[in-house]
Amino acid sequence: MDPVHDMNGTSSSTALANSRAYILVYIGRTINGYYVVDTSRDGTLWHVFTLTIHSDGTPPSITPQHAYSYEYDPYRIGGG
Numbered sequence: 001m002d003p004v005h006d007m008n009g010t011s012s013s014t015a016l017a018n019s020r021a022y023i024l025v026y027i028g029r030t031i032n033g034y035y036v037v038d039t040s041r042d043g044t045l046w047h048v049f050t051l052t053i054h055s056d057g058t059p060p061s062i063t064p065q066h067a068y069s070y071e072y073d074p075y076r077i078g079g080g
Contacts, residue, residue, distance in 0.1 A: 004021055004023070004037070004045070013042055013043065013070075014042045016044060016045075016046060017037060017040070017041055017042055018039065019037060020036075020037065021036075021037040021046070022034065022036045022037065023049075025051075025062060027060065033049065033062050033064075035048050035064065035066070038066060038068070042068070043068035043069050043070055044070050044071060044072065045068065045077065046066075046067075046068055047065045047066075047068075048065060048066065049062050049063060049064050049065050050062070050063045050065060
């Protein structure tokens with residue numbers, strides 16, 4: 001998953017933490033994940049989870065990350 005990015009952030013940004021952002025992950029019609037931004041963390045980038053697609057046909061797996069960091073250049077973010 002591409003991370004959630006606060007593109008207006010500064011070096012002391014709490015805007016993402018204060019945004020009340022959340023992510024719902026659906027597989028079909030079923031919610032398989034619910035993630036809420038941590039209001040005690042600062043940063044401009046929230047890596048919510050890693051999604052793994054299995055080649056053997058088993059359902060995808062979700063590994064929570066909840067990692068926060070700083071990145072100001074949107075071209076340096078995401079899956080290359």
